[in-house]
Amino acid sequence: MDSTPTWEWLEGYPALDFANTVIRRGWTEHELVTTVADLESWLDAAALPAPRPDAVTDEDLQSFLLLRDPALRLLRSAAGHDEWRSADVGVVNDALLSCPEVAVLGEEPGVVESQMIGSPRPFAVLLARLAVEVREILAVPRTDLALCDAPGCGQLFFQRRTNQAWCGPPCGNRARVARHHGAGRQH
Ligand SMILES: [Zn+2]
Structure with a gap:
């Protein structure tokens, strides 16, 4: 029986924290959000x-998973690891269109507040804002978005230095060990 994930690899970027809810065990991908408790x-x-x-x-x-999968594929595509599919774009755009927001004037000069149109449910607002975060990453060509192609990882991350291959040293070590043992990529 799997226990609740620790999420210790999440890095504090909403779009990546959203996408990184799938993780590799060895080379096999595992869904980490399978229950309401997860x-x-x-x-x-x-x-x-x-x-x-x-x-x-x-x-x-x-609805979380129905948006997460297309978002994950698009982000991976931007990192050079998946196809860019128009159906995925459509799902993200539907989420963006589902909860429109307008910036309105606040109580004093220099303050602008975001106001939702209508009264969407808090979870719908969250998904729409996650779609905004994904859009922001995909709206400009980011050269620092990368996928850590190591066994036991497969996470998206922002490179902190040019050509950083692994999200952290443990992944680099695991990848080197796997290569040394000739395991290679097995799908
Ligand atoms: Zn990694």
Whole structure:
């Protein structure tokens, strides 16, 4: 039985924390958000671009995954590891269009507040804002977005130096050990 993930690899970028809910064990990918409890634990650990919804439902879990998968593929595509699919763009755009926001004047000069149109549910707002975070990364060609192609990882990260191949030294070590033992990539 899998226990609730620790999320210790999350780095505090909402779009990447969203995408990095799939992780490799060896070379095999594993879904980490399979229950409402998993989603609750992710909400507690991740950088959220909207207030944390009080409670989540099975339906929220499904809508989380329905947006996460296309977002993950698009981000991986931008990192050179997946195809850019127009169907995925459509899903992210639908999330953006689902909760429009307008910047309105605040109570004093220099203050602008964001106001949602209508009264969307907090979880819908969260998904829409996550879509905004994904859009912001994909809107400009980012040369520092990379995928850590090591066994036991496969996480997206922002490079802190040019040509950084691994998200951290442990991944570099695991990849070197795997290569040394001739394991190579096995799908
Ligand atoms: Zn890594």
